Amino acid sequence: MGKNPLHTKLCDLLGIDFPIIAFTHCKDVVAAVVNAGGFAVLGEAMHTPDGIAADIKWIRSRVGDKPFGIDLVLPASAPDASTLEQLLAKIPDEHKRYAAYIKEKYDVPDPKGQQALHQWGGLTHEIARKQLDVILDERVPVFVSGLGSPAFMLKAAHERGMKVFGLIGKARQAKREIEAGVDVIIAQGYDAAGHTGPIGTFSIVPEVVAIAGDTPVVAAGGVTTGRHLAASICLGAAGVWTGTLWLASRESDNDMIIKEKLIAATADDTVYSKSVSGFAMRVLKCPWTEEWAKPEAPRVLSSPYQMLLASDYIQAANDHRRADLMFEAAGQGVSFIDSMKPAKQIVNDMVEEALSVFEEITGEAADA
Template structure:
């Protein structure tokens, strides 16, 4: 029991349980923290102003309880937020492919941007986002992709606990060398951006490579048995994302929720169609179209964001059911009812206690 509820990580962060709950929903983040875990807000597609205001709103909801924020900071991004420059690099083949999907599925061209195309992922934008995080009172700063040493150093100087998500032992060592204080070993099972190594193979390797740096397990974690197994592998806690899609606080669109309910572990797949990087999501007509013969190869990030961003925004606004989708991990098989974050946390804690005897 000490490994779960009384470990040093909880004592340092001020949480009751070493359960990190990642979500793009402010309500979920606050609810996870208020239930004794550490909510992590995925803010990489939020503007600097939205990050500033969102962090303030979450703090008001959680009081002194710890919570965090996550950015994606990959290498090789353009220097400036210049959409015209990105548009000029998009091949005609990709434009024609999207136009074909628009006609096939009757997706309106409403002239609006989407979540991925409202701004270009760039060094300038990342710097502005980071400044708002550094100027806030958020407790944890996580990096979902990339672990730049300069960002880590600045965050630590401002009193943030710095977390790096990694998919290989090599990436873990790089993050530790750059100064990361917590490592999330994210296995192949996980939703969103994930690598090639399964969670049970990855976690012990990262634990061995990390030495005294604490490791958190991610990927396929859905029950107390998974949490107990993660602790047995040497992790000090777990990182979860898919579970919260089934919460009332997340308020997933009914069409998406039906797809989540029907999905088993084999109904998810990794695709580069959304961002240019591997993104595990539920299988839909969207993934099938990009896997079909004759489909173009997705472009590198952030070009793929611009290729698909406006189109996917229109898909959601027009509720084109065949193409609507969401990131989700293989743990989706363990959930099928909508409930509250507090209930999910309560079940996880009780199951973990039972699994640990």
């Protein structure tokens, strides 16, 4: 086969060994993946600017000069500016009664403390901007915009020697961001965990590759194995963006109950539901999602009303560690997560499997 098919332009751009990007909310996973030769991005959307600065310092102390990324959710449309009380008052009684019915049916206890939702108070333009200022001040090697276009801050980032990635769910948004000059575009398909676009990974990736020119495209959504990595390369991607893959890793700070649920789950145990937040998102099925899917359930509210309605259940499930109630965002690739492996082993297994797939296809081994 000759040339190593896993040595892509993403590897050259970032100076990494393997074109595997881990997206995680856990700093330990970031350090482990980066030190294993991959690349990792820490999701910091709900962190304060000071918290982000502390996390960056912590990561640098563990990975040295190796590159890593920080992901923020730049808003793309403006959230409502009402107070929490105003928002709560607008939730219809029918919906409150249905939430109370679920609480009683499943014996959901009260949360132990004030709900985190209420403490945060919303994510405004101003907070997003302050978070971004920290990223720029710290000259984080890679900034990833998980939603809104980062075009307005590209010049400032590039002047600081940073690279900027954009994550998109539609080809037209990819075209906009590529033309604006993002360094990498992440094409995310419907298979992914959490809030995704409506287009499947197998369709969105080559569609974006076709318009990307020299900009590396990274495939996201359902990517969990070396076979997925090989397939993504064949689709024209220069690497993969993986999230669910790390949720049950040894280093992940997820609750052990969630890790066990993820290991036991198959793709059929995930559901694309609006019942958690009012936005359609892929999560593990739980009583809350199942009850809201029933024909007798009221129509799910929009965001942030449905999130306010769900917050009592979510907080109680986590506070009391009720395995029957807890859930997590998970992609359809969850079927392939079958043990709690160290992140380094996950990277190595993925690389080894991808190379053997290419060998299977070509009949030749790749150059190391």
